[in-house]
Amino acid sequence: MSDKKTVAVLGNFTDPNKIMEAAAQVHQSGYTDFDIYTPYPVHGLDKAMGIKRTILPYISFGGGLFGLSNAIFLIWWTGSVDYKLNIGGKPLFAFQFSIPVMFELTVLLTGLATFFGLWFLCGLPKWHSDLQDDEGFQRAVDDTFVLSIFSSDKRFSLETTERFMNEIGADNVRRIEA
Amino acid sequence: MSVETVTKTAPRNVVDHLDASAYHGNPYPVEEPMREPLVLGNPSLHDVTAKIAGIIEGKTNLKYWIAVLICASVAGAGFGAIGETVVTGIGVWGSNNTIGWAWDITNFVFWIGIGHAGTLISAILYLFRQKWRTAINRSAEAMTIFAVLCAGIFPVIHTGRPWLAYWLTPYPNQMQMWVNFRSPLVWDVFAVSTYLTVSALFWFMGLVPDFATVRNFVKGKITKSLYTFFSLGWTGSMRNWHHYEIAYMILAGLSTPLVISVHTIVSMDFATSVLPGWHTTIFPPYFVAGAIFSGFAMVMTLLVIAREILGLKEFITLKHLENMNKIILATGMMVGYAYSMEFFIAWYSGNEYERTVFINRAFGEYWWAYWSMVSCNVLSPQVYWFKKARRSIPLMFVISIFVNIGMWFERFTIISTSLHHDFLPSSWSYYTPTMVEVKIFVGTIGLFLTLFLLFSKYLPVIAISEIKGVMPGSQPTHHGDEHH
Numbered sequence: 001m002s003d004k005k006t007v008a009v010l011g012n013f014t015d016p017n018k019i020m021e022a023a024a025q026v027h028q029s030g031y032t033d034f035d036i037y038t039p040y041p042v043h044g045l046d047k048a049m050g051i052k053r054t055i056l057p058y059i060s061f062g063g064g065l066f067g068l069s070n071a072i073f074l075i076w077w078t079g080s081v082d083y084k085l086n087i088g089g090k091p092l093f094a095f096q097f098s099i100p101v102m103f104e105l106t107v108l109l110t111g112l113a114t115f116f117g118l119w120f121l122c123g124l125p126k127w128h129s130d131l132q133d134d135e136g137f138q139r140a141v142d143d144t145f146v147l148s149i150f151s152s153d154k155r156f157s158l159e160t161t162e163r164f165m166n167e168i169g170a171d172n173v174r175r176i177e178a
Numbered sequence: 179m180s181v182e183t184v185t186k187t188a189p190r191n192v193v194d195h196l197d198a199s200a201y202h203g204n205p206y207p208v209e210e211p212m213r214e215p216l217v218l219g220n221p222s223l224h225d226v227t228a229k230i231a232g233i234i235e236g237k238t239n240l241k242y243w244i245a246v247l248i249c250a251s252v253a254g255a256g257f258g259a260i261g262e263t264v265v266t267g268i269g270v271w272g273s274n275n276t277i278g279w280a281w282d283i284t285n286f287v288f289w290i291g292i293g294h295a296g297t298l299i300s301a302i303l304y305l306f307r308q309k310w311r312t313a314i315n316r317s318a319e320a321m322t323i324f325a326v327l328c329a330g331i332f333p334v335i336h337t338g339r340p341w342l343a344y345w346l347t348p349y350p351n352q353m354q355m356w357v358n359f360r361s362p363l364v365w366d367v368f369a370v371s372t373y374l375t376v377s378a379l380f381w382f383m384g385l386v387p388d389f390a391t392v393r394n395f396v397k398g399k400i401t402k403s404l405y406t407f408f409s410l411g412w413t414g415s416m417r418n419w420h421h422y423e424i425a426y427m428i429l430a431g432l433s434t435p436l437v438i439s440v441h442t443i444v445s446m447d448f449a450t451s452v453l454p455g456w457h458t459t460i461f462p463p464y465f466v467a468g469a470i471f472s473g474f475a476m477v478m479t480l481l482v483i484a485r486e487i488l489g490l491k492e493f494i495t496l497k498h499l500e501n502m503n504k505i506i507l508a509t510g511m512m513v514g515y516a517y518s519m520e521f522f523i524a525w526y527s528g529n530e531y532e533r534t535v536f537i538n539r540a541f542g543e544y545w546w547a548y549w550s551m552v553s554c555n556v557l558s559p560q561v562y563w564f565k566k567a568r569r570s571i572p573l574m575f576v577i578s579i580f581v582n583i584g585m586w587f588e589r590f591t592i593i594s595t596s597l598h599h600d601f602l603p604s605s606w607s608y609y610t611p612t613m614v615e616v617k618i619f620v621g622t623i624g625l626f627l628t629l630f631l632l633f634s635k636y637l638p639v640i641a642i643s644e645i646k647g648v649m650p651g652s653q654p655t656h657h658g659d660e661h662h
Contacts (some may be wrong), residue, residue, distance in 0.1 A: 143223035
């Protein structure tokens with residue numbers, strides 16, 4: 001116990017309406033380093049928590065742009081610079097015949113950028129969490145909403161935060177030490 | 179209060195269903211009580227986890243392994259026949275100089291088409307906010323991936339020298355040659371490989387939160403570490419869900435034009451040629467409609483069995499099956515329209531060759547293939563005009579099989595009838611498959627079923643987190659905006 005430090009205060013919720021209200025209250029009280037673990041995305045909860053809109057669409061767009069420009073360059077350079085092959089007098093490069101491959105490579109690179117961008121933004125894969133031994137936390141992927149306020153938050157103070165959690169209706173408010 | 183007591187009071191029916199404010203600005207409005215529920219029996223969130231993760235945790239019986247063994251043996255026989263083809267050469271097939279595209283390309287188009295239902299359900303129905311898709315999207319997406327894998331085998335062995343199949347991709351080489359981007363066959367390489375990759379990414383992404391749920395449910399040490407690994411350490415953090423939902427939306431938005439492009443490009447393999455019967459502008463929409471039609475039929479065939487065996491009747495309800503039957507009816511009518519329009523245009527074009535090919539298609543040597551196609555694809559789904567038929571399990575099983583057969587015949591008819599009577603009557607020919615070809619095709623069915631059987635046991639067959647999100651009372655009745 002001696003070398004362990006409280007990393008977070010956790011509280012459970014089961015009602016989606018209650019967790020929405022609680023999220024808004026935590027956000028309005030000025031906490032920033034908190035999270036809510038839910039078994040499925042609760043609509044509007046991200047807004048209530050004051051989460052800023054993700055930059056993922058820009059990553060995807062960048063991927064798409066990269067795919068598209070590479071496709072154009074690939075088709076143009078291979079067909080009309082490096083390996084000129086006259087087939088039935090067709091032009092060596094034209095956008096008409098390039099559209100299918102341009103489209104596919106745009107989609108492919110957008111998809112890859114979205115997929116890897118998602119895990120990058122989520123900070124995954126990460127196979128360890130300080131909260132992982134808490135039984136309630138484990139049930140967050142099953143049927144419980146778990147609110148967690150981390151001790152790294154500058155407004156965090158054990159007693160106040162615990163009292164606050166109880167006030168906003170959290171059940172089984174508990175400390176996590178690691 | 180302990181964790182135990184808290185979690186037992188699951189959020190069922192906490193929402194006042196008749197609260198008018200429930201509809202305000204909520205992208206997933208609370209299910210109207212008038213509608214048939216998407217999940218029967220009003221289970222709690224934990225019941226859903228226990229049911230679906232329970233399939234993975236439960237013991238397999240002998241029957242399951244016998245089924246796997248049979249399917250895997252059939253697949254093995256198919257791979258044996260592929261080996262024979264590769265070692266001997268494609269002379270072991272019935273295809274000849276006149277009919278160069280025969281069973282292999284028929285089977286390629288057939289399997290690619292099967293895949294389309296999965297993407298339609300996972301992407302297009304998502305964008306249209308069709309909540310009923312959540313019960314079937316996981317298994318349909320799995321079918322997409324397995325079907326595309328089966329499809330991919332055929333063009334590779336069709337090359338005759340599959341060990342050189344990588345020549346289809348553009349890469350710098352000592353021959354100083356590049357692929358010809360003016361060829362629809364090259365477009366196909368890009369379309370199919372993109373389709374497989376993006377479908378697999380989408381599928382895996384959807385599985386991650388469910389892997390986390392399964393991870394915390396299963397007891398076995400090895401199983402637990404495997405699901406832990408593949409869950410990537412997902413915690414259910416709302417901050418992650420926020421990114422996740424946008425990623426899901428982007429991938430759904432990408433997959434929608436992608437799925438249309440794939441079969442469009444497959445149809446261009448035919449449509450950009452100058453062969454009567456192939457050279458038509460109706461091909462892209464006609465192929466896409468046919469692909470969705472055949473895909474839904476395959477999803478139906480397998481789900482009717484799976485919901486029975488896995489006991490998923492409260493998730494995959496008659497409502498889901500009825501909705502799928504409506505799509506089968508609609509797309510069946512679309513292909514029926516395409517069949518008649520092809521004939522009309524053949525006549526209306528005034529092109530003698532076009533007319534001859536179509537008369538030959540329906541009344542020539544391959545008349546049996548043509549009429550099998552019409553009766554299976556156009557006539558058999560007509561019973562779905564009646565609600566009783568749409569909700570009859572035995573009937574929908576039989577019709578889904580008919581549609582699978584009919585759609586296979588469609589591709590066979592298009593390919594064989596246009597090729598076997600070409601411009602030079604002296605080279606007219608007839609095509610009959612050899613045993614090797616039959617074995618390869620049946621082998622891919624075995625492969626598809628083996629993969630599906632393994633999937634249905636070892637992966638969450640229903641998207642757990644998605645179905646929880648559409649259950650009554652799972653979403654808040656008011657929107658987060660109100661708090662700002």
